Amino acid sequence: MSAFLQVVGQASPDDLSGLRALVESEQLDPKRIVAFLNKTEGNGCVNDFARGYCAHVLHEYLSGELGPEAAEKALLIMSGGCEGVLSPHMNVFSQDGPESDQVTGGLAIGAGKTRDFKAEEIGRMAMVEETARLATELMESLSLSKEDVHFVQIKCPLIRSSDVTEAQEKGVSLATTDTLKSMGYSRGASSLGAAVALGEVELSGLDDSKILGALDLYSGVASSSSGIELRCCEVLIMGNSPLSRSPLRIGHAVMQDALDRDAVVQACVESQGMTDGNFDPEKVANVFAKSEVDPSGMIRGKRHTMLQDSDVSGTRMSRAVVGAIVASVLGRTQVYVSGGAEHQGPPGGGPVAAISWI
């Protein structure tokens, strides 16, 4: 068993030239692709069509290479929003690739999809439970213990305008009728699903009111991103497995707030297995972080203005901030930062993972 990560820049949401080059030069076999985890350049909010566009051309490409059925298997997780220095790119996760002879305990990845959710299930317990079930299943398939899991990336749906209209006609209640807010409910519920699977939160202690209601309940490894282009949850689990001979290893930490540079460094250090607190940025394949507007309205005891800015969504600004912090640690800007960290790390903070060459 082995897992592999390649990072490819994009000049636009439909630019596959970098991906094609990898395939044509035989550095990547499309059959081995498990998931794309992309930073696309829309606004990352409701009317962001760059995510769907990129997913569409990727699906089209895979269909051409693998046939329509095999193409369905790869997860296409598009996280919108490249604010500030963040540079649009794909993280291509593949398996059964190059193995390292000497190593075990390398990177292992598993991917799957839940069933489609009804609008009234989005951001509620049905989503928590179904996501927990899938995450547990994936861990078992990789022989990962809870401690071995360092990142659980989830792509989850949102409630659309048309869902709201339909629900009102049917008299069905939704978690929220605000399409932008529904992204937060969906991220929150699916992240709590991961937390349940990993034993971070007890299922029995949860109900609908806790979702966005009890933000002290969270996962330290979940990373959820919401989009209009799907109706199910797609889950990509990452850990270090005793069975894996991957030349890569993953580590993680939890940012306590948007300025917690030390946590980014710690994730890098752990991924390289160093004990002296140092790491080699050149050996980091990529960093994956969550960002969030601190819901208290304060950072380090002082007021921020992101909750009061009616011109720019705070989600966008928080990505710009965490993107700058992560980029300053690595000295480069093709880093993955996804906005909205409800139940992912403490309020205002979020999980951060690093994958390094051993």
Next chain:
Amino acid sequence: MSAFLQVVGQASPDDLSGLRALVESEQLDPKRIVAFLNKTEGNGCVNDFARGYCAHVLHEYLSGELGPEAAEKALLIMSGGCEGVLSPHMNVFSQDGPESDQVTGGLAIGAGKTRDFKAEEIGRMAMVEETARLATELMESLSLSKEDVHFVQIKCPLIRSSDVTEAQEKGVSLATTDTLKSMGYSRGASSLGAAVALGEVELSGLDDSKILGALDLYSGVASSSSGIELRCCEVLIMGNSPLSRSPLRIGHAVMQDALDRDAVVQACVESQGMTDGNFDPEKVANVFAKSEVDPSGMIRGKRHTMLQDSDVSGTRMSRAVVGAIVASVLGRTQVYVSGGAEHQGPPGGGPVAAISWI
């Protein structure tokens, strides 16, 4: 001679409660105020009325305390835009305050205003020359050599819609008819004025076409901010003077790009006169930095999207980025980052200064 800096948060552009508290507790004598250098919370672009509002209430307050004539003397430099973690605050510069017995070579500040500019002079050589003249005059009055100067803050005007209309009626040409772009021309021309005064750029090598045309000509200490609320340039010069017994000292460096964290550290180190590369964040009174969207469309060799985002001005995003970097160095968010660094540091970078308690 002595110069002093106090940092006061604001809950809104018209919130003077912190300032009043300083005065009422006799920590600040309004008569000694030389300049306000504020981070206000508008969009920092053309239609940002938070700057004018804050300046208005400050002027009103000073008039009440000092009488209308004395109130005119204090510079009211409002830099708009508190994106990301940046927290709205005032930097209150005063003089002839508490002196330190043991020290010379402390912080000295000088302030002045140019004449009002006509719309057709904004962003052109008339502005360069007049700003250079005033900066030179201020340096002489403080006995500052060119090497002693570490920051030249300038507030400069912009070209308004009504200016464009008037110019078209009169058949007068302007540097630009785009009000947002005029902010850049004005910052560029006034910064080149500072560069000329400090011997960084030769006046004889300049003409109108060089302003925004030759970005390799720049000042390493100028920081210009443009606003709709004034027609002249206001200049605040800061240096370490042999005559000053201030308990504060200033240092500076030049950020080579938006992620140049080392330059921020270096400015702090220099301000504390340390030789081992360390500094004490607690002793830093504040950091003053410029931010700018890299005009090449790239940062560290990878594409950024700030020049193509038609929803959010790149100026706003660049403040969010540099604000995050500076805040992560100091561990706090009431830091001063002003957007638009044309002819202020290299393209994509900008000057950064730190003022510390000795």
Next chain:
Amino acid sequence: MSAFLQVVGQASPDDLSGLRALVESEQLDPKRIVAFLNKTEGNGCVNDFARGYCAHVLHEYLSGELGPEAAEKALLIMSGGCEGVLSPHMNVFSQDGPESDQVTGGLAIGAGKTRDFKAEEIGRMAMVEETARLATELMESLSLSKEDVHFVQIKCPLIRSSDVTEAQEKGVSLATTDTLKSMGYSRGASSLGAAVALGEVELSGLDDSKILGALDLYSGVASSSSGIELRCCEVLIMGNSPLSRSPLRIGHAVMQDALDRDAVVQACVESQGMTDGNFDPEKVANVFAKSEVDPSGMIRGKRHTMLQDSDVSGTRMSRAVVGAIVASVLGRTQVYVSGGAEHQGPPGGGPVAAISWI
């Protein structure tokens, strides 16, 4: 008794030149001013400081003219947002001005303020009841029957970030913790207050859940605008009173949706007392309309995108739309359109009033 309206353009939120000119030419006696109803040019959402700035300079001006105590009496109702063709202007309402000999049944106006509301009262029954009480009181003072009332303008508070933090600390529940949404709750509750006073809605049929919950309950004459610069509700009531000898008369209609041009025409026709369906645009002093994004996501059976646009608030777009419709009826752009019509007219529509010279 008489009431009077003068319309004055503004070049910026602090531009009082037009107002001063009216006073200096003795066309307006500041002592007679009852209320300002201004269209200011911020974003009309939470972080819109143009409203506060304009109110501040108006208060300052009135204090200088009338003394601080008398200055408190004039209502300063600032409605933010001049999108599209809307042109920033003041509507200056005054009383006891020029009277017409022949006429009775002319325009009468009354103004008052409720007590300040606690954050937890905003958008709830306390606000409904208190606003109803004040509106009833004002009607009685003007001898206006319910049928005589054609417009009830209300300026109401919003829940601020700091309110949210405080409430969370105290464990107090708020109508919403979203500052932008709180504007809607506040407009809704205060408008229901007017509806109760006018007998359009029964108080006994209302509770907190109905506010934004039962949008089929509404006033056909209420117009509420929310802002960060006040904590009470300010109410300005307008009607045609048998006691008034004003040379102006008011009429109103209810727009059924944002494109209901006929309702705008009808309000103008009624204000001029015409029976043939015609009116003279030159005789219209001004039109006052509400706008709202249709919450169904549809207009005339087709999808609109305003609820899914995460870059521009739908409130702003809806003002642009209704502003264009009203301006096309009058052939001019200094018209008053205020965004957010919760419980003001049917969902997607809103009241519109016209004041004309008889």
Next chain:
Amino acid sequence: MSAFLQVVGQASPDDLSGLRALVESEQLDPKRIVAFLNKTEGNGCVNDFARGYCAHVLHEYLSGELGPEAAEKALLIMSGGCEGVLSPHMNVFSQDGPESDQVTGGLAIGAGKTRDFKAEEIGRMAMVEETARLATELMESLSLSKEDVHFVQIKCPLIRSSDVTEAQEKGVSLATTDTLKSMGYSRGASSLGAAVALGEVELSGLDDSKILGALDLYSGVASSSSGIELRCCEVLIMGNSPLSRSPLRIGHAVMQDALDRDAVVQACVESQGMTDGNFDPEKVANVFAKSEVDPSGMIRGKRHTMLQDSDVSGTRMSRAVVGAIVASVLGRTQVYVSGGAEHQGPPGGGPVAAISWI
């Protein structure tokens, strides 16, 4: 010869369900499609990927139906931005469809593409000349005299960030280095091309400086829309041809400003050949209009704020305004309004065409 128009709503940029339904019910034969003229729901500015996404799925669909080569022939003109009430939809133009026995002088359409332009040609004379050449060719092929032409829709390229970088490296000058502004240059140059073809402007009187420099030179029928997804100009010419037996007829007028409702009515009246000034909205297939922020900063003698709003592009607001005006004339919202009318009608105004069932 015959030309036909069908209007189909879209629930998202990749929604082809309406188009598929037309084809499946045999109301439309894909082989007969000449051009799509779509209103898509992005921001209509530089980083609007909804246009490209929609064009991509349309191309994919046509390739599946017709084979890749035939699919290339249909023009895919995507005009971004559905602000305010505007509802996303496709205008499907086809030819050789149902003919009317009694009629001649019906709608005729012709479509073609210029060669790809280099970045340095965009917004300059090369674009004017090449577009004029193509338009003339298309007119001849349809036997249209200049008076018979009522609308010339052009989709033109823009200068991208990468073009700017490349040009700077090569030392090549561009019409502008601002990607957003380049959209205006490109629209302006291609519209002047149409004006030359139609004899509205003399080619000999033009040079690069006139493009955006002499806005009194314009076409009364050109409508240009700029996008990142193409490098050539695509031209769709529409007129009433003596050879055409189409059941549709086209008429046009020129809006003098954004509020010129009468011009919209006039275009509808002309398209129905009425002499009494009336028309039947039910018989209008669709209206096609251009919108533009009045560059003078004024509308009907009063200030507008669209040029000073740094949060929302004026192009977006102007579409909201003209969209509201057109929709109020027809009583429906699937109408075509495209932003940016440089050299298309007088400054602040623009051409408007209506196509009606005879």
